[in-house]
Amino acid sequence: MTFFNSTYSQVLAAVLLACWMIAGACSKEKVDAPYPYHELKTFKIVAATGDTIQAAIADGSIILYWPFDEPVPATITPLVTVSDKATVSPASGAAIAIKDSVSYVVTAQTGATASYKLRVIVNQPELQINSSSDMVGQLGANLSIGGLTYVIPDVNVTSAYLVSAKGEETKCTINGFTELGANDYALEMATPDVDTGSYKLKVVSATKTVTSEKAFVKVIYPIPAVIAPSTAITVKRGETFTLNGSNMRGMLAGRARLTGGQVYYDLELAEFNLTSVTYRIPADFPVGNYNLLHAAFRNYQGVTVYMRAGTINPVLIITE
Amino acid sequence: MKIKNLLLPALSAIMLATACKKTETIEPPAPANNRILSYKVTNVPDAAVYGAIDDEKGTITLILPYYYFLTAIQPEIKLSEGATVTPGNGVLIDDITKKLGEGTQVAYVVTGKDGSKATYNLVLTTQQPDIAVDELSPDPANPLVLYHSDPSTFQFNFFSITGKNFIPQQESLGIFSTISYLNEQGTVVYTAVNGDNFTNSIGTAVPSAAQLPAGLYRIRITSYTRSATMKNPVKVETL
Numbered sequence: 001m002t003f004f005n006s007t008y009s010q011v012l013a014a015v016l017l018a019c020w021m022i023a024g025a026c027s028k029e030k031v032d033a034p035y036p037y038h039e040l041k042t043f044k045i046v047a048a049t050g051d052t053i054q055a056a057i058a059d060g061s062i063i064l065y066w067p068f069d070e071p072v073p074a075t076i077t078p079l080v081t082v083s084d085k086a087t088v089s090p091a092s093g094a095a096i097a098i099k100d101s102v103s104y105v106v107t108a109q110t111g112a113t114a115s116y117k118l119r120v121i122v123n124q125p126e127l128q129i130n131s132s133s134d135m136v137g138q139l140g141a142n143l144s145i146g147g148l149t150y151v152i153p154d155v156n157v158t159s160a161y162l163v164s165a166k167g168e169e170t171k172c173t174i175n176g177f178t179e180l181g182a183n184d185y186a187l188e189m190a191t192p193d194v195d196t197g198s199y200k201l202k203v204v205s206a207t208k209t210v211t212s213e214k215a216f217v218k219v220i221y222p223i224p225a226v227i228a229p230s231t232a233i234t235v236k237r238g239e240t241f242t243l244n245g246s247n248m249r250g251m252l253a254g255r256a257r258l259t260g261g262q263v264y265y266d267l268e269l270a271e272f273n274l275t276s277v278t279y280r281i282p283a284d285f286p287v288g289n290y291n292l293l294h295a296a297f298r299n300y301q302g303v304t305v306y307m308r309a310g311t312i313n314p315v316l317i318i319t320e
Numbered sequence: 321m322k323i324k325n326l327l328l329p330a331l332s333a334i335m336l337a338t339a340c341k342k343t344e345t346i347e348p349p350a351p352a353n354n355r356i357l358s359y360k361v362t363n364v365p366d367a368a369v370y371g372a373i374d375d376e377k378g379t380i381t382l383i384l385p386y387y388y389f390l391t392a393i394q395p396e397i398k399l400s401e402g403a404t405v406t407p408g409n410g411v412l413i414d415d416i417t418k419k420l421g422e423g424t425q426v427a428y429v430v431t432g433k434d435g436s437k438a439t440y441n442l443v444l445t446t447q448q449p450d451i452a453v454d455e456l457s458p459d460p461a462n463p464l465v466l467y468h469s470d471p472s473t474f475q476f477n478f479f480s481i482t483g484k485n486f487i488p489q490q491e492s493l494g495i496f497s498t499i500s501y502l503n504e505q506g507t508v509v510y511t512a513v514n515g516d517n518f519t520n521s522i523g524t525a526v527p528s529a530a531q532l533p534a535g536l537y538r539i540r541i542t543s544y545t546r547s548a549t550m551k552n553p554v555k556v557e558t559l
Binding site: 029030031032033034035036037041042043053054055056057058059063065066067068069081084085121123125150153179181182183 | 343344345346347348349351358359360367369370371372373374375376381383385386387447449450484485488489516517518519520521
């Protein structure tokens with residue numbers, strides 16, 4: 001083979017050697033190693049008020065503390081900075097939805113990535129309801145529910161619900177807030193038109209929600225009222241008399257006391273409807289003039305409540 | 321002979337190839353070793369509160385929920401490997417109420433393992449809602465007149481200031497709302513400490529003539545970390 005004769009090889013080697021020397025002289029070329037850093041360094045947003053809120057970044061989370069008196073917007077436009085030569089997605093300045101599921105991925109020049117999850121913490125104190133005392137609302141009247149702490153006294157951000165034993169919720173129409181003590185509020189409303197009974201109270205105020213421990217809101221029928229007689233009622237033993245009034249539910253035996261006496265004598269309940277109650281004078285009822293006449297009803301707690309029927313003296317005269 | 325003939329150019333070729341690969345690789349700069357990586361306040365009722373760290377500005381911004389009324393904080397500080405910090409990890413930072421009010425900053429100095437130092441200022445804030453005060457004198461030309469109290473005769477003239485988001489007193493924590501009287505130059509002439517207030521009203525007595533000379537004053541309420549000043553003055557005089 002003439003191609004590979006020794007002379008040719010020697011020439012080729014010399015040429016290559018020369019090349020190597022020349023190449024060797026120009027081989028001081030510098031190459032940057034790719035950066036391995038992929039840290040999310042800062043995360044800031046400008047709130048509607050103009051305040052800048054910087055999020056804390058720790059353990060792969062972006063923790064954004066949000067002031068509760070400012071509504072959390074649907075989207076925010078965070079400005080983020082990352083390690084040198086790293087890239088980030090979503091990019092700095094890109095609008096994102098405020099959701100806990102949002103993640104930022106930082107990619108180093110080497111291609112290594114780190115993921116940071118957004119966590120929004122609204123700095124709002126926990127609501128408290130003191131349900132140790134009953135709050136009673138009569139149907140058709142106003143109801144004031146006290147014992148609320150850290151509720152925001154603003155109907156635009158605070159709402160209330162009565163929760164029945166079955167868990168059904170009825171939204172209340174809040175008319176206002178009364179500050180009973182420092183930070184101790186009462187909700188003012190018309191008694192919601194629900195069945196009578198005991199209800200828990202659920203309050204939503206900005207980002208916080210609380211439901212009372214006890215069913216301390218008692219919705220009751222309006223309390224019975226008696227129309228005072230303008231003239232004395234004169235009846236014989238065994239006869240009946242009728243007192244007019246309103247909301248006469250759960251009526252019970254009445255009673256009367258002799259003028260100057262100390263003892264009450266019970267009147268038998270004959271009948272009642274919403275607007276009247278009829279009592280019968282027992283056969284052994286003492287004859288005489290009575291200055292105290294009471295109708296009675298059982299209240300929502302099962303307690304007998306007496307209502308005075310008129311202040312005239314005598315109001316009831318029992319004859320033979 | 322054939323192999324021998326091939327050997328010489330091949331060797332040269334290899335030499336040439338290796339020569340071309342002899343490039344210099346520049347390693348990325350080592351990360352700073354005097355950093356605070358995380359700042360976590362652990363003495364809080366619920367989840368720990370983390371500070372936002374800004375290496376460039378040298379700040380740790382800590383948003384303390386105002387309703388914790390923290391008087392001291394105990395941080396857990398994570399540093400670059402081999403670094404140390406002063407004040408140290410876990411060292412209590414106290415007088416928080418005062419620091420919040422006066423905007424005092426605490427400086428943390430980190431020393432890296434190479435001896436380099438970095439300073440981080442602790443910036444304390446709360447997200448306490450802004451407070452608002454209602455004007456006592458709706459018409460600036462017709463200021464409300466308040467008469468001096470006279471402690472010598474036990475005469476205290478009380479009046480109420482209404483508004484919203486006042487922080488009720490936290491006596492055990494030394495948190496009280498204050499009522500300051502600013503003269504026409506905007507200088508605080510007298511500040512009364514209030515012992516009792518609601519979130520929407522503060523009751524206070526008019527200062528005595530010795531405390532506050534007669535004149536026109538604008539009233540400023542300071543409640544925890546927030547302040548609000550009335551636009552229109554009240555007129556203070558002796559009856």
